[in-house]
Each structure stands twice: as C-alpha cells, then as structure tokens.
Amino acid sequence: MQVSLTAFVTFALDYLFVTPTVQHGPGKRGLVWPYYNGGLDPGRLNDHQGTVNLIYDYETYAPPSSNGNGGLAFIGMQRCLDCDSSPISKLAARQQQLKFSTVFTLNEPDLNGISPGQAADWYKQHINPLAIKKALPAVTSSTDPGKGLSWVQQMVNACSGGCHFDYINLHWYGQNFAQFKAHINDAHSRFPHNKIVITEFALQNPPGGQADQINFFKQAFPFLDSASFVEMYFPFVATSPALFKSHDPNGAAFVGTGSTLYNNDGTISAVGQLLLKA
Template structure:
C-alpha cells in the first residue's frame, strides 16, 4: 500500500511538473475586461492548455474573480491617488512584484512630473524593496515624451530601487517594435525590461497575428526581456483587431495563440 501511494505521488508530481513547465514565465495578461463579463471571461485564460503565468489590471487590488482565477496578480500604483496605502495593500496580498505609475508622461494618463514622481517613489514605493518586493519603474509611452520622462525620473531617483523597466508600444511592423525595445535596452542597460502594453494597430487580422507571432517569439528569445503582456484581454470592439476575444467572449485566433 505504501509503495502504491508513493507511485501515485510520483505520478501527481510528474503531472504537476508538466503543467508548470507548460507555462511561459514571461507571458502575462493585461486584463482590460469589465467586471461583467470579466468574471466569466477570465476562466478562458487559465485552462489546462494556458501558458499565461501572471496578470494585472492597472489597479492595486484585484476583484474577487481575478484573485481566485489561479493566475498570480501583480498590483500597480496607477497614479498618485491612494499611494499612501499602496505598500500595505501589496503586503496584504503577499505580492512579490509591483508595477509603477501608468504612462506618467501623458496628460491623458497618470500625468506626473518626473521629479515629483521620484519624490513619491522614495517615500511610498521604494520601502517595499526591504520586504523583498521587486519594483517595476513607471511605464512610459512610446511617444516622444516617454523615454525623456524616464531619463528624468531615473536621474531624480538616483539611489532608488528599480528592479526592471516596464514599457509600452503601439504601432505596426514587428521590425519597428523589435528595434524600439532594443533601443530602450541600449539606453537603459543593466535593468531587464517588461513590455506591459503592446499591440499592432493594424486593422488587418493577418497582419496583427503575424506581428504577435514575430514579437512574442523574439521576446521569448531575449534574456533581458523578463515579461510581456499583449493589449489586451478584452472583447472585440469596433475599429480594432488586437482584442484577444470576439464580441461574444470566445477566444479569437489571435487570443488562442496568445493564451495557449
């Protein structure tokens, strides 16, 4: 009987190792769905064939259906609101990684002066590093204001803990995307990158699919890319071809390729 139980344990461990091995440790989920139908749609992202290994939703606290989804959640301090409570929220979740301000270089997003952002970082976010939490820098846009803002922030935050640099990119052409992330890596050496928002803005389904295949395989091959999340896990809207689900909540060909 003991030998039989040991045999069953070995089988269970083998199955678990296969499951874990099937996950792509870089591939994340940018969850942009609303609460309804998000509470249903999230189940499509964590099946036996899913390779997604982390998720975020631009917020500090996941809704119940995300926290119970089985996909590790990464909190984000989107802007300045609620920043005094961010560290306690992160610790309560037991999170080991966080994401900083969202596109602070844009007036339409978190819109924070780089020097002021550094001051807030030192006071409210940097102390989390003492608890073993990995800190992702503010994620700037790929527009003309993005990298200059990041340079100013890092200069003002000398001595701060920045474990990795998130970035965003939208456009067309895998070669343009690959060139951009290479430029960022060259400009900010010594820190790995996470691409926490990226997508092709082409309206041609085939072009978007090929863009995804080429960029994800390229990032999977790079040691200095630690993570990436396609924009977005969201039902299809008019005028877009990058959504991972159709209007009814089924994974598109694009979504199936990314999730599975």
Template sequence: MKTSITTFVALALASLSLATPTVKRHGPGKRGLVWPYYNGGLDPGRLNDGQGTVNLIYDYETYNPPSTNGNGGLNFIGMQRCLDCDSSPISQLATRQQQSGFATVFTLNEPDQNGITPQQAADWYKQHINPLTIKKALPAVSSSANAGQGLDWVQQMVSACGGGCFYDYINIHWYGQNFAQFQAHVNDAHARFPNNQIVVTEFALQNPAGGQADQLNFFKQAFAFLDSASFVAMYFPFVATSPSLFQSNDPAGAGFVGTGSTLYNNDGSISAVGQLLLSA
C-alpha cells in the first residue's frame, strides 16, 4: 500500500504523543501534611493533585485525620506521640494500626523537651513499638543543640537500646533562622546516622520578620535540597492549617513560628506556601 509523506508524518506525530507523558509529576513522593487535631473544617484533598506530589499525612495521633474529607486520599501515618495518651492509648496502638492499616508509625513527639529519658524511651519502644510489623521511626526530636537534647538524645536512646530497638527512620524537627542552618542540621543527622533514612516531620523558619515571603524563599531552597537528598525519605513543612485556626488553637505555636508557613488560607483555599508544595 502506498503511503503519502503527509500520512507518514501524521502517524509519527501521533505515535510520539502517545509515548510522551502529558502530565509532569513535580514531587518525588516524599512530601506530606502535618495535620493538627483542630482541622476538622479543612480538606486535605485540596493538596492531593492526583499525581502523588503530596502523598502523606499525619496528625500526631493513631486515629484518622479529622477533616471534611478523611485523609484526602493521602497515605496516613499513625503517630504514638506520647508514652500513653487519652487520645491515643498505647493499649490501642496495635488495634488502631490494624483498623486503619497505616504502614508506618511515628513515635514520641519531642521527648527531649518533655522530660522523657533515653533509657525510658528505649524500654518503652522495645515493649510497644518493636512488635509492630510495619515501618517504624525513632522518636521525633527537636533541633536543640544543647547537650543531651536533639540529636544527642537520639544517640543516647540508640545506645540505651543496646541493639534491641528495631527502626527504619531517624525523625527530626527543625526551626531556625535560615536555610543554611537547616541544611547543616539535616546533614548532621545524616552524618550521625549514615545507615538510616531521615524523616523531617516539622520544619519552618522561626517567625521571620518577612512573614510568608521569607517562608516561601526558605521552602523553595529546602524542598529542592530535600528532594535531591537520597537519605531523606519524607518531609512535612509546618503546618497544614490556616492562620486563624493556628492562632486560635495554638497561640504559643503561632507566636513561635508565625503564621506565614501555613498551607491554607483562612477561607480554606491553598496558600502560597501550599501552592509551592504542589509545584516546586
């Protein structure tokens, strides 16, 4: 059969269009939402673009995220944030994991700031966390550089475990003045624990003078760095709420961080920082 040049070109272009993806996925699947308990009127699905750019969510608890849309189609990570909480009883951890089906668990929120010793945490972890046959993170520590806090506390807990704690991730928080400090802290965590993946479950500038503009500039650099760091498994900018909800429900936190890093606007739409999380 004779084929004209015009027909051949048309067929070639059609073949090329089928072979080329029409949608660009921005994120590498590391990005997630820190979802506070007071977010019942917000929808995490607004930050789910269907491409996996943002694909994770945690709410400091072992119950599903309070919202107008459940987990918004994101992968929920349970967190046993304290030794035993009324909201997340340690006796219910295994049952809630089976009911919700979360495949990763975070543990203890900043125990280095809450009077929990590394030995106490190690004993608790062996009893309650080791038996879970899912991915596990060591307790989330602050970025304090004081002796016995922050990364020092984690090292002391690992020593107290004596090889008997089973974990997949080192969990860190960071608040500070600039990107260089943040990058140095994440790299320090990697240097101390070179054989483990890092998860950064809270981070933002500490109440910068430039508000949202300064946070945006910081996050642009931070997201690019974290995306390129093979040793970083997940990261969660603080915080997935609105300025008004943050201020009214956690005034101390809002005073410490400022409201420029929130991922939502007061009307429930996505903020400039939230848009950056979806597009950077």
C-alpha cells in the first residue's frame, strides 16, 4: 500500500500533538459518605480528572445522595458481622449488582467487642469467596493492648494464612501530623508486604477548628500521595456541619465539624477544596 508524503506528514503531526489523557490527582482520594447525606451531591467533588475518584458509605448498598455515586467508584463495606442495612446474606448479590471491585470489612471491631478469632472465622466464611479486592477490618489508632494494630496482628495470626486480603485498613484521630505520620509508618513496618488504606482520619476536635484541620491535611495529603504503600485515603467526613451534628452528635463532638467537606448550603468547604487540589 502506498502512502503519500502529505498524508504521512499529517499523520505524524497529529500523533505528536495529540492531547494526552491527564489525571489531575493521584487516584488515591475518596469520600466517606454517611447514610444521612441524601440531599448532598458527591459529584461536586468529582472534577472528572481523577483527583477524587472513590466513595464508600459503610454499607453494601449504593450511596444515598442527590446524584448516586457522583461518577465516583463505589466501594462496598460489610461494616458488621450481619446488619439489617447490609445483611451478610446479600453481600455477594449486592456486589454482583453494583459491580464494586473492592470490599471493606468490619468497622472498628477492636472497639465493638469482636475478637480477632471471631473475625478471622467470619472473614474466611464470608469474605474469602469474593473474587475482588479485600481489606481487613478497619481498626482504630488505639495503642491499648489488644486494640488497633495489635488487634490486626492477632487476627492475622488467627487466620493462620487462611484469610485472603489485599489491604490493611486504618482509622486515625489524634493531635498533629507527626503522630499521624508515625502511625501510618508503624503500620507499614508491621505489615511491609501489604498495601494500606486509611478510611477515616482527621485531627481530634482541634482548638482551631477548620483552620487546624486544613493545616493538618496540607501535610497529610502530600505524604499519603507520595507513600507507595498507601493505596487509598478518605478524610473524615464528606458531609456538612449541620448534618454531622444532627445525625451523629457524638462523632461531631469527638472530631469537631472543621473537617467536613461540605458547607451547610451543600457547596464544597475549604477542606473539600483542598482535597480537589493536586
């Protein structure tokens, strides 16, 4: 087949100057989406450039919102052994229906009276069969004996190699970035061969409110972006101050409302705007 010189030059120029697909963000950032967020739109935090690309709602049903999952990738979570809202009997069917490719498991079992051995047996029965990415239960940052990372290690020991998982799942609340960084690095040193996801994190009700949270996240986001062992992270929490205080007053008192990603009118807060920056 003969190709004219003009056609060849035109093709070469088109190839050289084609605009590449650009991902603005690191592909690690996501939204913690509470059940009471029905009037908010997660799409407001989707810039369609991959800066924020994930969402979970502690359940195996689709996120309640004014715009579905807002174009973000939904991650199912079986937050308890068996919930009315997310029955364990429906986990596999919901995964097939919603096509989520990752599942989170058990929300803070180290505080909820679930032993590592019980969790291991449950995990083998219900989570192992799912042919998708899997995270071990999300534990607190408590350093008390038998809690936090020590609980995870005890569960791994109880699994005796029989639990198939991709991620260590962490929550963290504390006083400053140095503590946060030390905790994440500690988790990595204990589980060096596993990726880490941080599915809740913020300062614990800092005196400076939103300004303190912003200063913390300005340090935390770049650290997590650059850490190759961190797969995903979700600052707490993707709601508004009014909704947070109304539906979870204990949580709002513990964390404060300065880390919420929305304002009361549904627009993106200063913390949310920070999450949208590369």
